[in-house]
Amino acid sequence: MPPAIVLVAPQLGENIGTAARAMANFGVTDLRLVAPRDGWPNEKARSASSGAIHVIENARVFGTLDEAIADLSFVIATTRRPRDMTKRVEGPAEGLAELAATARTGAGTGILFGRERWGLENDEIARANIIVSFPVDPTFASLNIAQSVLLMSYEWRRVAHAAPTMPEPKNPPATREDVTALWEHLNRVLTPAGYFRPPDMAEKMARNLLLILSDAGWDRQQVRTLRGVLGHLERPRGEGDDREG
Amino acid sequence: MPPAIVLVAPQLGENIGTAARAMANFGVTDLRLVAPRDGWPNEKARSASSGAIHVIENARVFGTLDEAIADLSFVIATTRRPRDMTKRVEGPAEGLAELAATARTGAGTGILFGRERWGLENDEIARANIIVSFPVDPTFASLNIAQSVLLMSYEWRRVAHAAPTMPEPKNPPATREDVTALWEHLNRVLTPAGYFRPPDMAEKMARNLLLILSDAGWDRQQVRTLRGVLGHLERPRGEGDDREG
Incomplete structure (x- = not known):
């Protein structure tokens, strides 16, 4: 299309x-x-x-x-x-x-x-x-x-x-919405962790992350996996420990 | 250029x-x-x-x-x-x-x-x-x-x-003026020979010749050679015979 x-x-x-x-x-x-x-x-x-x-x-x-x-x-x-x-x-x-x-x-x-x-x-x-x-x-x-x-x-x-017809990849590529949601998720995880310092650099740092995520060319399954990773990272520390036990 | x-x-x-x-x-x-x-x-x-x-x-x-x-x-x-x-x-x-x-x-x-x-x-x-x-x-x-x-x-x-640099051809390519002159020369040779008949087809026949000459992609030396050929063709028959003798 x-x-x-x-x-x-x-x-x-x-x-x-x-x-x-x-x-x-x-x-x-x-x-x-x-x-x-x-x-x-x-x-x-x-x-x-x-x-x-x-x-x-x-x-x-x-x-x-x-x-x-x-x-x-x-x-x-x-x-x-x-x-x-x-x-x-x-x-x-x-x-x-x-x-x-x-x-x-x-x-x-x-x-x-x-x-x-x-x-x-x-x-x-x-x-x-x-x-x-x-x-x-x-x-x-x-x-x-x-x-x-x-x-x-x-x-x-x-x-x-x-262009010749090419073989389809196994998984559909991530949509922009997937990538944006991943980025926002990452920001939510990083902000309380004190990543975005000093404050006047925060915007530039966040944008740079979006660049990195956008360049990756992931498929939807890969982004889902990463969302799962972030989901784990944003839990209070204690919960993570529970799973180990 | x-x-x-x-x-x-x-x-x-x-x-x-x-x-x-x-x-x-x-x-x-x-x-x-x-x-x-x-x-x-x-x-x-x-x-x-x-x-x-x-x-x-x-x-x-x-x-x-x-x-x-x-x-x-x-x-x-x-x-x-x-x-x-x-x-x-x-x-x-x-x-x-x-x-x-x-x-x-x-x-x-x-x-x-x-x-x-x-x-x-x-x-x-x-x-x-x-x-x-x-x-x-x-x-x-x-x-x-x-x-x-x-x-x-x-x-x-x-x-x-x-584009990469390519080797130059040995002779410079013909200009449009060369090709047009060749075509006009050809027309001069063909008209008295009765080529352009019937008259209502003459224009189309001449154009088709121009197409053929234009498509050829000759170099200047080749066109010069062809002009020489036409020069011989347009002489009265007798002169050509003289050269043989």
């Missing part, structure tokens, strides 16, 4: 419409909007879609990015190479080949695009499995949302049509 | 400008305009280029397609798969890999984009070495000029950066 196109906090309805048109050109139809500034539905989006009405009408709106990607197992963040983050960066073709491999298992996939002015926040990028960066001329690097969506939709179709 | 972007009879200055911007994003700068409807320079093109002024200011205008591509050795026509023509059709990645192989010899290359309403004419397509067709969803296939230029410029940069 083609990836979901997730526009994070888009500002102009016209950009949503031109993105929808670019999706439709290459058979990509699952449009998800996170907190669009001007609400939804949006008449400007509809008219700018140049007839890609099926994409506009089936678009879904979410309050948060976590909700928008909860059912997805592999997520790409499109952005320039960030300075302050150790996440893996790929070109569009390589990134979409990876995404397509997950999609072939039947799992949901998605691609994140940032707001017009400043793209994706680091907290948003942290939720992705990998970063895809376009090989633009560094002296003239600006791509608008519709152009970025067009390039990724094109590469999706190219890669998906070219 | 990046390919020349050749816009054939573009109508709206705005489309020239957004195409120039798409070129600049991926480091492609040689813009050639064949008979732009509203003349040149064009203020709308400049403002729509969003700062890609270096592309706009260096753009060159030509009266005919033949003049615009005279110095090029490998030319791609971007179009939907034509019904009435036997020219080879490739995807963007494969087509640009071929183009890049020629560009690495130092020879000029180019990509043709058609007018807004109906694209390239068959006579124009016939001048290309190959056709590139985008893998669009057939139920929603329309791409505008800037989108097509963006996709081809992106693929150029991707392919050119990824």
Whole structure:
């Protein structure tokens, strides 16, 4: 199945419409909007879609990015190479080949695009499995949302049509909801343990953990196992001792 | 060197400008305009280029397609798969890999984009070495000029950066001017020989010859040799006999 196109906090309805048109050109139809500034539905989006009405009408709106990607197992963040983050960066073709491999298992996939002015926040990028960066001329690097969506939709179709059928993995890959829940669980375990110190470093430390968990590429069973591990870790010490006896 | 972007009879200055911007994003700068409807320079093109002024200011205008591509050795026509023509059709990645192989010899290359309403004419397509067709969803296939230029410029940069250095061929490839001259020479030889009959088929027959010559991928020396062959064929019979004696 083609990836979901997730526009994070888009500002102009016209950009949503031109993105929808670019999706439709290459058979990509699952449009998800996170907190669009001007609400939804949006008449400007509809008219700018140049007839890609099926994409506009089936678009879904979410309050948060976590909700928008909860059912997805592999997520790409499109952005320039960030300075302050150790996440893996790929070109569009390589990134979409990876995404397509997950999609072939039947799992949901998605691609994140940032707001017009400043793209994706680091907290948003942290939720992705990998970063895809376009090989633009560094002296003239600006791509608008519709152009970025067009390039990724094109590469999706190219890669998906070219790719051979691969054997399915034994277990379905973890969804983003699985990974987020695991991360939140880990934070709940670590906070009382005094991990997040000093306090002004806590946010960065937590984000780094999310990066590590997102990069892992676990399947659902593996995440369930880890949740079990955390469940044990968060019990008061005494209970753990009881099991030993 | 990046390919020349050749816009054939573009109508709206705005489309020239957004195409120039798409070129600049991926480091492609040689813009050639064949008979732009509203003349040149064009203020709308400049403002729509969003700062890609270096592309706009260096753009060159030509009266005919033949003049615009005279110095090029490998030319791609971007179009939907034509019904009435036997020219080879490739995807963007494969087509640009071929183009890049020629560009690495130092020879000029180019990509043709058609007018807004109906694209390239068959006579124009016939001048290309190959056709590139985008893998669009057939139920929603329309791409505008800037989108097509963006996709081809992106693929150029991707392919050119990824490609290994290849050994140079012994002879430089023929330019379009070489091939056109060869074709015209052939027509001059064939017309008095009564080849182009019946008359209502003549145009189609000539175009088909141009296709065949364009597909061949000869080098300049080979074309020179063929011109010599034609030179002999067009002499009155008697002269040829003299040489034997």
